[in-house]
Amino acid sequence: xxxxxxxxxxxxxxxxxxxxxxxxxxxxxxxxxxxxxxxxxxxxxxxxxxxxxxxxxxxxxxxxxxxxxxxxxxxxxxxxxxxxxxxxxxxxxxxxxxxxxxxxxxxxxxxxxxxxxxxxxxxxxxxxxxxxxxxxxxxxxxxxxxxxxxxxxxxxxxxxxxxxxxxxxxxxxxxxxxxxxxxxxxxxxxxxxxxxxxxxxxxxxxxxxxxxxxxxxxxxxxxxxxxxxxx
Amino acid sequence: xxxxxxxxxxxxxxxxxxxxxxxxxxxxxxxxxxxxxxxxxxxxxxxxxxxxxxxxxxxxxxxxxxxxxxxxxxxxxxxxxxxxxxxxxxxxxxxxxxxxxxxxxxxxxxxxxxxxxxxxxxxxxxxxxxxxxxxxxxxxxxxxxxxxxxxxxxxxxxxxxxxxxxxxxxxxxxxxxxxxxxxxxxxxxxxxxxxxxxxxxxxxxxxxxxxxxxxxxxxxxxxxxxxxxxxxxxxxxxxxxxxxxxxxxxxxxxxxxxxxxxxxxxxxxxxxxxxxxxxxxxxxxxxxxxxxxxxxxxxxxxxxxx
Numbered sequence: 305x306x307x308x309x310x311x312x313x314x315x316x317x318x319x320x321x322x323x324x325x326x327x328x329x330x331x332x333x334x335x336x337x338x339x340x341x342x343x344x345x346x347x348x349x350x351x352x353x354x355x356x357x358x359x360x361x362x363x364x365x366x367x368x369x370x371x372x373x374x375x376x377x378x379x380x381x382x383x384x385x386x387x388x389x390x391x392x393x394x395x396x397x398x399x400x401x402x403x404x405x406x407x408x409x410x411x412x413x414x415x416x417x418x419x420x421x422x423x424x425x426x427x428x429x430x431x432x433x434x435x436x437x438x439x440x441x442x443x444x445x446x447x448x449x450x451x452x453x454x455x456x457x458x459x460x461x462x463x464x465x466x467x468x469x470x471x472x473x474x475x476x477x478x479x480x481x482x483x484x485x486x487x488x489x490x491x492x493x494x495x496x497x498x499x500x501x502x503x504x505x506x507x508x509x510x511x512x513x514x515x516x517x518x519x520x521x522x523x524x525x526x527x528x529x530x531x532x533x534x535x
Numbered sequence: 536x537x538x539x540x541x542x543x544x545x546x547x548x549x550x551x552x553x554x555x556x557x558x559x560x561x562x563x564x565x566x567x568x569x570x571x572x573x574x575x576x577x578x579x580x581x582x583x584x585x586x587x588x589x590x591x592x593x594x595x596x597x598x599x600x601x602x603x604x605x606x607x608x609x610x611x612x613x614x615x616x617x618x619x620x621x622x623x624x625x626x627x628x629x630x631x632x633x634x635x636x637x638x639x640x641x642x643x644x645x646x647x648x649x650x651x652x653x654x655x656x657x658x659x660x661x662x663x664x665x666x667x668x669x670x671x672x673x674x675x676x677x678x679x680x681x682x683x684x685x686x687x688x689x690x691x692x693x694x695x696x697x698x699x700x701x702x703x704x705x706x707x708x709x710x711x712x713x714x715x716x717x718x719x720x721x722x723x724x725x726x727x728x729x730x731x732x733x734x735x736x737x738x739x740x741x742x743x744x745x746x747x748x749x750x751x752x753x754x755x756x757x758x759x760x761x762x763x764x765x766x767x768x769x770x771x772x773x774x775x776x777x778x779x780x781x782x783x784x785x786x787x788x789x790x791x792x793x794x795x796x797x798x799x800x801x802x803x804x805x806x807x808x809x810x811x812x813x814x815x816x817x818x819x820x821x822x823x824x825x826x827x828x829x830x831x832x833x834x835x836x837x838x839x840x841x
């Protein structure tokens with residue numbers, strides 16, 4: 305792990321997001337879109353692949369939340385409800401609390417999105433489209449259970465849409481109302497130093513750890529899908 | 536930008552998005568309009584052609600995947616409202632326009648087509664069933680219209696009662712030993728009425744003159760279960776009258792070419808279940824048989840004719 309002391313002057317920007325977290329974020333955006341489009345168009349083989357990739361990335365993100373860089377770790381952005389409420393209250397009062405990574409409310413959204421996407425990917429393993437396609441584990445359970453999984457799979461998507469809407473609206477709120485662009489740092493990895501608490505030290509986990517973790521989680525998902533396909 | 540202005544923009548954009556989704560996803564659009572009271576849910580009368588002829592077809596062939604349990608393509612075919620609402624791709628019924636009605640297009644595709652409905656592996660609709668749907672759409676896909684000209688007659692479905700082997704076995708149990716013993720004594724003569732019944736049939740005619748009054752008396756342990764008996768051509772006489780009269784479940788009795796007379800016929804008077812009797816070639820006379828006829832029995836071969 306490397307320590308990157310924040311130099312606030314004269315450097316205008318500070319590195320806050322590591323590459324794996326940024327790639328994860330935009331990959332998830334792309335895969336959710338591909339998953340929706342493929343299901344809508346009945347391209348179920350693509351849907352299986354995008355869903356499996358989503359599952360692998362979600363497992364990666366959970367692992368990265370433990371061994372990743374400072375701002376990617378759960379302990380950095382998971383806060384008790386009281387702190388989240390305090391943050392929201394401060395925001396409503398016109399204050400602008402600084403956070404290098406996810407703010408307490410954003411952290412809650414991250415966890416909610418990961419949880420809902422995980423539920424979506426897992427129910428998809430047991431779902432079927434009633435025609436020519438079944439999830440890898442659809443034949444491992446009764447038809448009734450598979451139908452229930454399919455129903456839940458469809459219902460969760462609506463919840464996911466709602467969460468995405470909340471996420472986008474919140475990001476827009478920071479951009480247009482608070483003047484804090486959260487999108488650009490998710491591309492560049494850097495925030496203006498004025499948007500980061502002074503004197504903060506962020507640690508960045510080396511890239512090969514992320515690669516190893518990704519290989520591991522992808523392997524787990526490939527194995528899971530293959531197990532399902534055996535029956 | 537102030538928070539209020541931003542929220543206003545979000546509300547406006549969200550409303551535009553919902554409006555767009557309502558256009559692109561008709562079921563969603565109908566659901567929203569019905570929710571806010573801008574649209575009433577279409578309903579069909581219970582005596583309409585749709586309810587009597589079309590709905591049962593859709594229920595049996597389509598509602599498995601397009602019903603309460605599952606809504607493939609967001610399409611429900613288990614209600615008139617769902618059918619008229621259409622799928623996420625749009626309307627599936629265009630009243631009066633067969634060629635534009637996706638539902639009819641799908642059900643009339645060859646089974647080898649990926650888009651054929653019901654999908655491969657499921658029972659396709661028969662030609663008559665497709666005709667019913669075609670004529671209904673052509674006539675305007677109404678939920679009120681009771682008659683559609685030219686529609687094939689409905690196929691009458693006969694539902695046989697479910698057979699519960701355990702219940703049948705339980706019914707047969709009290710006489711099972713006696714039946715087995717007598718079947719062994721009179722091979723081929725005693726059989727159950729059906730797989731689902733404990734009632735018995737007696738085919739004594741198979742034994743001809745070798746079957747007499749003593750043999751008939753041997754069947755008495757089974758008397759309550761005998762519903763059909765053929766003693767034609769056997770050696771039974773009026774001595775069996777009381778044994779026959781004890782068979783209170785008898786519905787059909789064949790006595791042709793036996794030595795029974797009016798005595799036996801009169802003895803049968805208490806048999807309330809008896810519906811048919813055959814007496815050709817017996818000593819029974821019309822005077823005795825007339826009483827049975829008056830009761831509404833079918834009497835074949837009056838004794839006077841011999």
